[in-house]
Amino acid sequence: MSFLVGTTLLAVVTALACAVPGVFVVLRRESMLVDAISHAVLPGIVLGYAVTHALDSPLLIVGAAVAGLVVVLGSEWLSRTGLLAGDAPQGLVFPALFSVGVILLSLNFANVHLDTHAVLVGDLNLAAFQPLVVGGVALGPRHLFVMLGVLALNALFVALLYPRLKVATFDPAFARSLGIRTGLLSTGLMLLVAMTVTAAFHAAGAVLVVALMIAPPATALLLTRRLGSMLALSVGIAGVSALAGFWVAYAFDAATSASMAVLQGLLFAAVWLGTRWRRHRARIRGSREAPLPA
Secondary structure, three states: OOHHHHHHHHHHHHHHHHHHHHHHHHHOOOHHHHHHHHHHHHHHHHHHHHHHOOOOOHHHHHHHHHHHHHHHHHHHHHHHOOOOOOOHHHHHHHHHHHHHHHHHHHOOHHHOOOOHHHHHHOOHHHHOOOEEEEOOEEEEEHHHHHHHHHHHHHHHHHHHHHHHHHHHHHOHHHHHHOOOOHHHHHHHHHHHHHHHHHHHHHHHHHHHHHHHHHHHHHHHHHHOOOHHHHHHHHHHHHHHHHHHHHHHHHHHOOOHHHHHHHHHHHHHHHHHHHHHHHHHHHHHHHHHHOOOOO
C-alpha cells in the first residue's frame, strides 16, 4: 500500500470512528464534554507513552481513556454536590488535567518527545508514517489498523445496545422505568468517546478531534430526526468531508486535519443556511395561503 493511499484511508477511518459515538453525544447535548475529554487525556497519553514508547499502543489508548473518564465522573460528582451549576465542574476538572499534561511535556517527562503543536492540532501524515509490516509486506499505516479497531468497537457497541441507547438518549426517565441502567450506559458511552478521542489524538489533536466528532452529527441533525438516518448521514458526511478535506490539503499543501475540519464546518454552514431558507420560504407560503380575517 502506498503512503498516499494509506494516509487517505487513515483520514477517512478516523473521521468515521469519531462520527459514530458523536451522534449520541450531540443528541445528549454533551458536545463540549468532548472538548473537555480531549484535553484531559493529555497527561494519560504522556504517561502511557513513557511506559509503552508507542503512540499507537492499545494500552496507551485505554490508559488515556481512563484519564478522560475522570472528567466525566469528576464533573458529575461536583454537580451532585449542589455547590456548582452548569458546566462549571467541567471548567474546573479538565483544565487541571490538561495543565498537568502540558507541564509533563515541557519537562520532557521520561524522555517523552511530543510536539506541543501536534498535541493541539495533530499530524495525520506523521500518524501514517510508521507502517505495519507483515512477512515483509507493508499493509499500510500501523495507526490505520488501530483506528479500524476503534471503529469496529464503536459500531459493535452501538449495534448491540442500540435499543437501550435510543430510549436512554431521548427519554432517560422512561428508560429507567424499564429497568435500563442509564448511569452505567452513559459511563460506557463516555468511556467509548474517551477511547475514540485518545486514538484520534495522534491524527487530529486535542482541538480538531472535537470537530470530527461533532460536526457530522450536527449536520445530520439538520437533515433528519430519525436516529437510524442520522447515524447513516453522519457516517456519510464524515467520510465524504474527510476524503475531500484530505485532497484539498494535498492540492494546496495545507494541514490535513485542519482541512478536514474546515470542510465539515463549511458543509454544516451550507446545510444550516439551506434549512433556514426552506423554513423562511415555508413561512412566506403559509402567510400567503392563510385566509383573510372576516
